[in-house]
Amino acid sequence: MEGTAFTPALEGIQHVKLEEGEILTTPFLEVCKQILPVIDKFGAAMTLVKTDIGGNISRLESKYSSKPSEFNRLYDMVRTEVAAKTAKASSSCTNGLLWLTRAMDFLVALFRNLLEHKDWKMSQACTDAYGKTLKKWHGWLASSSFTVAMKLAPDRKKFMEVIGGSGDIYADIEKFCISFSPFLEENHKFLASVGLDDLKAS
Numbered sequence: 570m571e572g573t574a575f576t577p578a579l580e581g582i583q584h585v586k587l588e589e590g591e592i593l594t595t596p597f598l599e600v601c602k603q604i605l606p607v608i609d610k611f612g613a614a615m616t617l618v619k620t621d622i623g624g625n626i627s628r629l630e631s632k633y634s635s636k637p638s639e640f641n642r643l644y645d646m647v648r649t650e651v652a653a654k655t656a657k658a659s660s661s662c663t664n665g666l667l668w669l670t671r672a673m674d675f676l677v678a679l680f681r682n683l684l685e686h687k688d689w690k691m692s693q694a695c696t697d698a699y700g701k702t703l704k705k706w707h708g709w710l711a712s713s714s715f716t717v718a719m720k721l722a723p724d725r726k727k728f729m730e731v732i733g734g735s736g737d738i739y740a741d742i743e744k745f746c747i748s749f750s751p752f753l754e755e756n757h758k759f760l761a762s763v764g765l766d767d768l769k770a771s
Contacts, residue, residue, distance in 0.1 A: 574610070574732035575741040578603040582748045591642045592752055594633045598626050600749065601673060608676070610731050614695065614721040617714060618672055625669035632662045644759050651763050663765055670756040675702040677750055680742045683729070691722035708770050 581603055584596040601622060608615045608622070633640045640646050647663045650656035656663040678698035682689060689697075696719050704712060729738055760766040 571735060573734045573736035573738050573741045574607045575738075575745050576734075576736065579741060579744055579748070582745075582752075585752055591644055592755060594629065594640055594643045594646070597643055597752065598629055598633075601626055601669060604673070604676060607732055610723070610728055612721065612723055614691075614718050614723065617718055618675065622669060622672045625665040625672070628660075628665040629662055629669070643756075647760070647763065647765070651765075656763070656765055657768065663760070664768065666756060667760055667765065667768060670753050670760075671703055671706060673749070673753055675699060677746050677753065678702050681746050683725070684739060684742050684746070689725075691725040691728060692719055694725075695719040695722050706769050711770055 578600050581596060581600040584593070585600060586592055586596075605619060605622065608619045629643075629646065632646050639649075643666065647656060647666065650661050650663050655661055658664065675698055678701050679694055682694035682698055686694065696716070699715055699719065703715070707715065732738060757766050
């Protein structure tokens with residue numbers, strides 16, 4: 570593997586926003602997709618997260634494809650649903666963006682733990698990241714499923730070797746967390762501005 574498993578996402582991040590503009594739909598979703606191969610290497614521990622992220626990307630892509638010129642900017646989908654009073658529906662793109670952002674929050678928190686706590690086992694890094702991000706939004710069932718899944722986390726050393734490729738994995742993880750986090754914060758800020766950042770799982 571040329572570079573690390575993060576190399577494609579780091580290249581993609583550069584295209585997510587135009588200068589002084591809003592986040593663009595396709596480049597943002599592409600970066601989320603480019604993290605899926607990293608999640609794959611977690612194996613069974615991340616099946617729920619991967620399915621969730623993949624499903625929400627597909628939902629948003631489908632909406633974008635229906636009117637590419639109208640939905641070129643990510644938040645225009647939300648604005649359309651807010652105006653139509655459909656944003657709070659569980660199948661809405663607004664809901665899809667919210668849960669995609671939360672899942673990516675979890676991954677960034679997990680990657681930060683791997684960076685900052687080199688003595689932690691993978692299961693500890695996962696559980697701590699889950700507690701900081703997704704847990705408060707999940708109901709009992711989702712939370713229980715997640716807790717069980719985290720116990721299936723792979724061996725940390727092997728995982729880091731697999732995703733490291735020929736590059737500096739810790740440097741790339743740091744770059745990814747620093748450059749991608751502002752987009753997630755921006756998503757939360759926008760969703761909060763329309764009163765939709767605190768929807769819980771049904």
